[in-house]
Amino acid sequence: MDTSSAVTHIHTCQVRFADTDAAGIAWTGRIVEFALEAIDAWFRARLGTDWYELNIDRGIGTPFVRVAVEFRSPITPRDTLATEVRVAKLGRSSLTFAVTGRVGERVVYEGELASVFISRSTGRSIPVPDEYRAKLA
DSSP: OBOTTOOOEEEEEEOOGGGBOTTSSBOHHHHHHHHHHHHHHHIIIIISOOHHHHHHHHOEEOOEEEEEEEEOSOOOTTOEEEEEEEEEEEOSSEEEEEEEEEETTEEEEEEEEEEEOEETTTOOBOOOOHHHHHHHO
16 A cells, blocks of 8 residues: 555654764764664654564564665754654555655655564564554555
8 A cells, every 4th residue: 555645753863973973974874773763753653652562562573674775965963853754655564664864954864664564473474453554544
């Protein structure tokens, strides 16, 4: 199901010195973490749960099977980063997010991250639970 008109969620954070590399800009791996933090915040805001609760209390994992990020502009500790999260595609057992990181109006990164709902006990994919699918449709 294409959900390109889905409601977005904006997650903001202050970039810290600890997020930077020797060049003084946000370390590449940290940018992926910024996207993942924003998606976890999206889970809490949109679905009323987070990854920890899904995994520990519900026995449902949502591992990522694909991560693609394009870097557009450097990010420094002077920046407040706003990451927009949108559901790009909803499959039978998968959920693909589109993320856009901005500092003010400047786009600093864009990406697409796909995850799959799995049963933690079997490690096999499961359909997106109905209670969440309804909130995503």
